[in-house]
Amino acid sequence: MFSTLYQATGFKRALDLFEAGRFDEGRALLKSLQDEFLAVCDENQALKQQLAEVAEVLDLAEKVQFDGQKYWLEEDGERKGPFCQVCYDRDGLLVHLHRHENHWECQSCHGLYMLPHESEKSPQKKPRMRSTLEKTVPLFLEQEMG
Template sequence: MAPTLSSGMEFKRALDLAHNGDLDGARAILGRLQGDYLRLCEENETLRRQMDEVARILDLAENMEFDGQKYWLLENFKKKGPFCQVCYDREALLVRLQEHDKHWHCQGCGNLYLKRRASNAGKTGLRSVLGKTIPLFGD
């Protein structure tokens, strides 16, 4: 049973039983109250851990920058990353992308992100689209 404010009355009841010589009854009440207290302590600790985790997640989210394709973490005015957009959006996981000659690769989900090419004045059509980082979603 979850402790309530009425549990406070149980202490008085235990004291009354002890004064009237019913030590076994008083011990039984105090034992139940002790169990309730320990359960409350465990629940309180769990809630504190959950609040700390939420605070860390909110702090992390405030320091994430999305460049249109992938994420960067801003720490002490420095960019760290890049990190996979899919892994972060789906699972809230920061999976650092592995750099290759022409693309970035996510070891977590396997997605590829093409690297941006230097812009040329005469680029048009498909070439201009491929010049941007595009996630390639595959199996």
């Protein structure tokens, strides 16, 4: 990591060296500044690449849905999947689960996912709780007749 300030002072130092007639030292300093510049360019390029990858992951993350067990991909109104939760959380990879009779299996990490039972498919009715706020609170306001 090279700060802009460091480079700025480096250029000033090189100028000072040339003005003082110390050309060899000035040239050596310019050479090292050039190396630093190229390193910063490389780093900048790598950061741009990383940024593009992060943007891609975020774009994907918006389309990925978790059903409490596995991931599904919602794309153009189409639902694809399911995908392995372990592989996506660990590597950011959507690995298709292979369907067996009673479970899904991840071909990559060999994780197993149970198929939902029939009873879980029908929506369950929650027992209605009687509200504790239903009781009435009498308010008596006694007025003193003056």
